[in-house]
């Protein structure tokens with residue numbers, strides 16, 4: 194079946210870069226784009242009138258939680274729950290892990306998160322779990338559920354069974370220490386590989402997989418090297434949180450005498466299918482200081498560029514706690530591939546692109562160093578490159594029919610001069626009208642066919658409150674109750 198979309202603007206791809214086609218058209222047959230241009234001469238079975246809309250390649254949310262993660266509500270401070278467990282508690286938890294999300298709660302949580310991802314304009318998602326366990330890996334029930342929900346909703350996803358082999362705890366002196374269990378780590382890696390073998394390329398290739406050693410400082414060099422070898426053999430991406438916190442940066446200097454990026458470079462971990470998120474504490478960050486390291490040192494950034502590794506950039510969650518990337522402009526200039534993700538809420542790729550470009554300007558002190566086009570490229574071509582996909586993040590004959598129609602006739606976006614700028618600087622997820630993944634319409638008029646959104650919101654709120662109670666966090670209220 195051939196569908197023709199007639200838009201006010203189409204973002205096409207000329208083989209090297211995006212091009213804007215005013216009054217453009219896109220035709221797709223089944224799961225593939227067959228035509229991008231003007232005045233399609235074939236005879237379509239179906240026509241979508243997208244006047245007033247931008248026809249964009251589907252956005253790639255490279256790093257997004259696919260389950261409810263209450264820690265992301267700790268905005269504006271935290272009342273309790275911020276200290277590490279002591280050694281005894283940590284050991285007890287390791288032998289009998291507490292898993293925070295299971296059964297129906299897990300189902301609701303995954304459905305809620307993935308529905309928002311689609312409504313936020315993502316057609317492909319690099320999944321992160323909320324981890325939600327005190328063990329070395331979450332129960333496999335979690336990623337198995339993500340596969341079910343993503344394939345049911347029609348969301349193209351890269352899913353993993355994450356793992357670590359170290360656990361942080363607080364020693365008697367109040368300092369952070371790490372407990373290492375190599376056997377448990379390798380066992381978890383084996384289970385992650387089995388997960389890959391079960392699901393890679395399933396559900397008409399909608400579901401792909403990756404390896405996800407969860408956090409750099411909670412993984413030994415041996416586990417990371419083994420991860421690299423397995424990922425090379427399986428030819429799949431590796432995704433990892435790295436250089437997120439100053440504590441991790443200094444722990445790495447202590448452990449290896451090198452920065453996190455430098456260490457990853459030297460153990461051969463960096464490659465074209467390596468996604469490192471969030472890379473806030475590289476040698477370029479003036480807060481990452483240590484004897485012998487020059488200020489604002491570009492070496493980490495050059496290593497990333499040289500190896501073709503990707504920065505998974507999620508600016509909004511970090512800006513909310515007062516941290517920024519040093520710096521988008523320097524990563525870009527050095528040639529580091531950048532993908533954009535939302536991490537947590539809101540899972541709004543338009544707002545995230547806006548956060549990326551505005552925080553980049555702020556961090557660089559420059560009006561022009563990073564543009565709307567840069568962050569749009571990152572949210573499309575950059576994400577595709579990270580996943581090794583030349584059929585995603587672009588609209589050209591042969592590419593996947595992953596398409597987003599963004600309404601630019603809202604009052605707030607109505608004064609369109611340049612539709613990319615209008616969307617990035619003025620738009621939001623409510624402007625996402627239609628989302629097509631693999632040639633199937635999964636969001637129509639802002640609604641998800643087959644999903645009762647009001648009911649889902651009620652259920653998700655109940656899960657959130659319940660998990661919050663179990664987890665023991667309290668958040669400060671904005672105002673005292675009357």
Ligand SMILES: [Zn+2]
Pocket residue numbers: 256321434470536
């Ligand atoms: Zn993250």
